[in-house]
Amino acid sequence: MTGMEQTLLLNASFEPLKVVHWRKAITLLCQGKVEVISVYDREVRSVSISFRLPSVIRLLRYVRIRQRFDYVPFSRANIYARDEHTCQYCGHSMPTSELTFDHVVPVAHGGRKDWENIVTCCVKCNRKKGGRTPVEAGMHLVRSPKRPESAPALRITIGLRHAPESWRDYLYWNVELDDE
Numbered sequence: 001m002t003g004m005e006q007t008l009l010l011n012a013s014f015e016p017l018k019v020v021h022w023r024k025a026i027t028l029l030c031q032g033k034v035e036v037i038s039v040y041d042r043e044v045r046s047v048s049i050s051f052r053l054p055s056v057i058r059l060l061r062y063v064r065i066r067q068r069f070d071y072v073p074f075s076r077a078n079i080y081a082r083d084e085h086t087c088q089y090c091g092h093s094m095p096t097s098e099l100t101f102d103h104v105v106p107v108a109h110g111g112r113k114d115w116e117n118i119v120t121c122c123v124k125c126n127r128k129k130g131g132r133t134p135v136e137a138g139m140h141l142v143r144s145p146k147r148p149e150s151a152p153a154l155r156i157t158i159g160l161r162h163a164p165e166s167w168r169d170y171l172y173w174n175v176e177l178d179d180e
Contacts, residue, residue: 083120
């Protein structure tokens with residue numbers, strides 16, 4: 001989507017919720033669910049009506065967002081974050097491109113693909129361990145793997161270098177804007 005095809009959707013409290021296509025914004029407006037806060041210079045015309053494309057819209061009724069802050073999805077990025085991009089056998093910190101994953105208890109021995117059995121591992125240690133348990137391979141874990149209690153604090157930068165100026169007042173407290 002190009003800049004003018006995007007509309008920032010705010011909650012009734014002016015908190016940013018998401019970015020929607022301008023057509024969705026018009027649909028919400030026609031349904032009486034939002035008010036237009038800011039518009040682009042570009043106009044859309046039909047036979048009987050013309051209007052400027054909405055840049056920022058706000059819901060008229062507050063929508064409660066249920067977020068489980070204690071739930072951390074099991075994913076590659078979250079495993080790297082939990083293990084701090086460090087091999088859990090040799091303790092060396094490495095770039096993502098030099099890391100892999102290891103089943104502490106191999107699948108062949110009944111090991112599962114979950115938080116408690118997957119660790120970040122360098123290729124050298126992964127080859128050394130092979131399809132054995134750490135005890136069988138004579139290796140020790142730096143930290144025992146476990147489910148994180150909360151999401152790691154990640155710096156979120158949204159590519160807003162070319163975001164519409166009209167969005168910036170609503171995003172400053174929610175995300176970091178990248179500088180140009």
